[in-house]
Amino acid sequence: EVQLVESGGGLVQPGGSLRLSCAASGFSFSTSDMNWVRQAPGEGLEWVSSINSGGDTTYYLNSVKGRFTISRDNAKNTLYLTLNSLKTEDTAVYYCEKGPAGVIYSPNTQGTQVTVSS
Secondary structure, three states, X not given: OOEEXXXXXXXXXXXXXXXXXXXXXXXOHHHOOEEEEEEOOOOOEEEEEEEOOOOOOEEEOHHHOOOEEEEEEOOOOEEEEEEOXXXXXXXXXXXXXXXXXXXOOOOOOOOEEEEEXX
């Protein structure tokens, strides 16, 4: 059974940084492409970033390019998203998902809340 547990969210001021983690189990993480998605209050699900199984190919939503960095540690079965230069519009619940780049689905995990506010 695929299990994904997100953590690392919090309240941060504009311009601040966070590092989100996603602990994976129940599947072959090292051979799986992964995505980060987010859902802001009252909004639909939005794809944020993808990384291939080897970690050498990444993709980003234009509005986060240059500010967010996706990475992975296959030895630790963990996916990361480093968020820098945060903006109020980055406020959302962030989820990690297993799957090809850009292919997202309604999450069935709790996610981690990121709130950017002064």
